[in-house]
Amino acid sequence: MKFKVDVAIVGGGPAGSSTALTAAKLGLNVLLIDRKAHIGVPVQCGEAVGKTGPSIAEIDIPKEAIRNPIRGFRIYSPSNITVDYAKPQPDGYIVDRRVFDKELFIKAAEAGAETLINTDIKELVFKDGKVSGLIGVNDNGRVEVESKIVIGADGVFSIIAKLAGLRKYAKLSDLDASVGYEMCNVEYDDPELMEFYMGRNIAPRGYVWIFPKGEKRANVGIGVGAQDGTRTALDYMKTFMKEHPIGREKLKNAKIVEYRVGAIPLGGPNEKNILDNLMLVGDAAGQVHPITGGGIGYALVCGSIAGKVAAEAIEAGDTSERMLLNYERRWREKYGEEFEKMLKLRELLEKAEDKTLDQLAEILNGQNIVDLTAGRKISILFSAVKKHNKELLNLLNGFRQLKLIQ
Amino acid sequence: MLIDRVKCGVCFGCAAVCPFDALRATDKEIIVNSDKCTNCGVCRKICPVGAITIEV
Numbered sequence: 261m262k263f264k265v266d267v268a269i270v271g272g273g274p275a276g277s278s279t280a281l282t283a284a285k286l287g288l289n290v291l292l293i294d295r296k297a298h299i300g301v302p303v304q305c306g307e308a309v310g311k312t313g314p315s316i317a318e319i320d321i322p323k324e325a326i327r328n329p330i331r332g333f334r335i336y337s338p339s340n341i342t343v344d345y346a347k348p349q350p351d352g353y354i355v356d357r358r359v360f361d362k363e364l365f366i367k368a369a370e371a372g373a374e375t376l377i378n379t380d381i382k383e384l385v386f387k388d389g390k391v392s393g394l395i396g397v398n399d400n401g402r403v404e405v406e407s408k409i410v411i412g413a414d415g416v417f418s419i420i421a422k423l424a425g426l427r428k429y430a431k432l433s434d435l436d437a438s439v440g441y442e443m444c445n446v447e448y449d450d451p452e453l454m455e456f457y458m459g460r461n462i463a464p465r466g467y468v469w470i471f472p473k474g475e476k477r478a479n480v481g482i483g484v485g486a487q488d489g490t491r492t493a494l495d496y497m498k499t500f501m502k503e504h505p506i507g508r509e510k511l512k513n514a515k516i517v518e519y520r521v522g523a524i525p526l527g528g529p530n531e532k533n534i535l536d537n538l539m540l541v542g543d544a545a546g547q548v549h550p551i552t553g554g555g556i557g558y559a560l561v562c563g564s565i566a567g568k569v570a571a572e573a574i575e576a577g578d579t580s581e582r583m584l585l586n587y588e589r590r591w592r593e594k595y596g597e598e599f600e601k602m603l604k605l606r607e608l609l610e611k612a613e614d615k616t617l618d619q620l621a622e623i624l625n626g627q628n629i630v631d632l633t634a635g636r637k638i639s640i641l642f643s644a645v646k647k648h649n650k651e652l653l654n655l656l657n658g659f660r661q662l663k664l665i666q
Numbered sequence: 667m668l669i670d671r672v673k674c675g676v677c678f679g680c681a682a683v684c685p686f687d688a689l690r691a692t693d694k695e696i697i698v699n700s701d702k703c704t705n706c707g708v709c710r711k712i713c714p715v716g717a718i719t720i721e722v
Contacts, residue, residue, distance in 0.1 A: 295693050304677065380692065417678035417691060430682045437679060437714035486683075486711040493714035521675025521714050523682055 261403045265291045265374070267570050268394055268407035270381050270420050272299050272365045275542025275559035276413030280368035282567025288574060290373040291405060292365070293396070295414075297378045300361030304522035306440070306553070307360075307479045308454060308471055310352030314557040322363035325355040328474040331452040337621035338459030338614035340506055346453060354454075354471050354479065360556075379403055384410065384423040384538075391424070391537040409570050409579050410538045413563065416525045418544035426540060427530055432486035434527025436466050436553065437493040440481025442518035447510045448472045457500065457507060460614050468500050468507065480511070483524050483553060485610075524553035528603045529596070534584040541566045547595070550602045551609070562591045601662050608658040616652045667703050667710075669696055673717035680709035680718060 267283050269276045272294035280292040308330065309321060330353060332346030369375050379398035384391055391410050396403040412420025416435075421427035448455060448470055457468040465485030470478050482497040500507045529546040533539060541547070542559035549555065569587040573579045612620070667688075669680075674696065681689035681696060688702035689709065710718040 417682045429685050429687070432683055432708060432711055435679060435682060435712055437712050438677075439675075439714045484714075492716040494716065519675075521677040523677050523679030523712065523714075 261376075261398075261400055263291050263374070263376075263403075263405045263407075265289045265405065265407050266574050267291070267409045267411060268405045269293065269373075269411040269413055270394065271411075271413035271415060271418075271542070271544070272296070272368075272375075272377070273361055273413060273415060273542065273559065274364060274556050275544070275547075275563045276411065277361070277364035277368045278560045278563025279411050279413060279541055279567045279570070280373040281364070281371050282564045283570050284368060284372040286567065286571035288571055290368075291376060291407070292368055292373045293376045293379050293381060293394075293405075294365075295378070295380050299365045299377065300358040302520055303357040303442075303518070304438075304440075304520055305357050305479075305556075306469055306471055306481060307355050307357050307473070308352060308552075308554060309355050309360075309556045314561045315351065319557055319560045321353060321355065322360055322367070324363055325357075325360035326353045327356050327477075328354040328472055329452060330354060330454055330472075333454045333456060334449060335621065336455065336457045336506060337618045338462065339618045341618055341621040341625065343621050343624045344453070350452065354473050355556075356473075376403070381414075381419060384420065391535060408537065408574055409584075411566060411570070412538065412540040412544045413542050413559075414544055416523055416543045418540065420538075421530065421540050421544050424535055424538055424540075426532055426535070427544075430525070431527065434525065436483035436485055436524040436526055437487070438481060438483045438522040438524050438553075439493045439497045440479065440520045440522065441516050442473075442477070443480050443511070443514040443516055444475075444477045445513040445515055446470065446472075446476050446478040446480065447513070448476075448478060449510075457504065458617055462500060462504065463496055465610055468497070468504075470507075470510065478514075480514075481520075524548075525555075526550045526553055526606065528599050529592075532588070534581055534588050536581045536584075537579045539566050539569070539584055539587050547591070547599075550599060551606050558595060561594065565590050565594075601664075604658075604662055605664065608655055612655055613651065616649060616655060619649055619652050620655065667698055667700075667705055667707075668719045668721065669698065670717040670719070671695070673715045675715055675717075677714065679712040679714065683708050683712050 266288040329350030335343040381396040383395040385393040394405040451472045455470040466483035533545040547558040573583045678691045690697045707720045
């Protein structure tokens with residue numbers, strides 16, 4: 261099979277479909293390629309949209325995919341002190357990724373993008389040292405694509421990013437190992453709160469999550485930092501389900517209906533996401549919140565920026581790196597600072613001992629978290645902390661430097 | 667380096683961290699290039715399910 265298009269997009273997840281949808285709407289000749297036979301399957305995700313990253317007002321979520329509105333979160337500290345943060349109205353959703361991804365993919369196709377599923381891209385083609393297309397394979401045999409612009413939207417283990425030389429291998433510290441389940445009969449506290457469980461013995465350098473999907477169904481999972489190899493993410497998850505005083509009660513009648521394994525990219529964006537005739541979007545670009553691992557919202561917005569820039573470039577007849585710098589510049593203007601800040605915050609939180617997290621949770625309890633994020637009561641906080649813990653004081657000073665509290 | 671195909675969830679974590687480009691992923695499995703693999707064990711540390719053993 262041979263194709264000649266304006267834009268060839270590798271990866272039909274949220275980033276790729278959003279890019280394709282935007283570019284097709286702007287009249288470009290688009291080819292959207294995915295390796296899978298079933299878009300959206302397997303799910304490798306907590307399925308939360310909108311609590312971190314772009315607000316839900318900014319992004320267009322397929323209605324069919326929404327499972328449950330979310331108002332906020334409840335964190336359980338290592339000693340199970342709870343911190344609640346909730347808005348009066350929903351400002352996020354738990355979605356069904358199988359439906360979510362497929363609906364977006366269909367929308368892109370309906371807007372005019374050509375689709376090619378079940379197709380494995382093997383090579384980037386270069387002409388005079390510049391990207392000029394793709395070579396892949398599917399059940400019809402060899403696939404050759406000639407394209408003015410190639411978009412790599414092929415996820416955390418992006419083949420395009422590697423072939424383009426924009427990403428080598430990931431550092432262990434930049435990935436969390438993750439195991440997740442879809443469950444029914446889960447006794448969560450409040451269907452509109454996402455639950456997080458923290459602690460060195462619970463999920464070192466990560467957390468356990470229980471995200472309500474309504475009707476006692478939930479997305480339950482764990483992310484942990486790379487281990488010495490003796491205990492795996494799966495081991496920690498099993499321990500949580502059996503032994504955690506709160507968790508085991510909530511999950512005691514739960515039944516597992518889906519099991520998934522994944523790697524969560526937390527290292528922040530790649531240094532560079534463009535070449536002549538090429539852009540990276542979504543997980544492939546590292547556009548993921550470095551603490552929560554959330555990336556759907558960023559993928560949608562950055563994909564739409566990439567689609568617009570592609571249209572501008574093709575109209576101008578200039579798809580050089582210099583032109584595509586507009587993509588890099590625009591998305592970094594929106595999220596660059598936030599990613600940097602969150603990377604630093606992650607460093608701070610990783611260093612904190614369980615005792616410090618407990619004390620932090622005590623302070624953030626009740627109305628305090630609302631006041632603190634609004635910049636009130638800070639002096640009371642610091643004087644309370646000074647008395648008992650230097651480490652916590654350092655952590656709070658770090659928060660202040662990052663302007664998370666004022 | 668050996669992969670337990672029953673445990674493996676094909677999440678590509680091992681392939682993402684391999685410093686020697688010894689692991690390739692298809693949609694359904696991870697393929698080890700034993701010429702490139704040095705048995706360094708980095709992949710074992712990120713595997714969420716303990717599917718990787720390093721031969722000594």
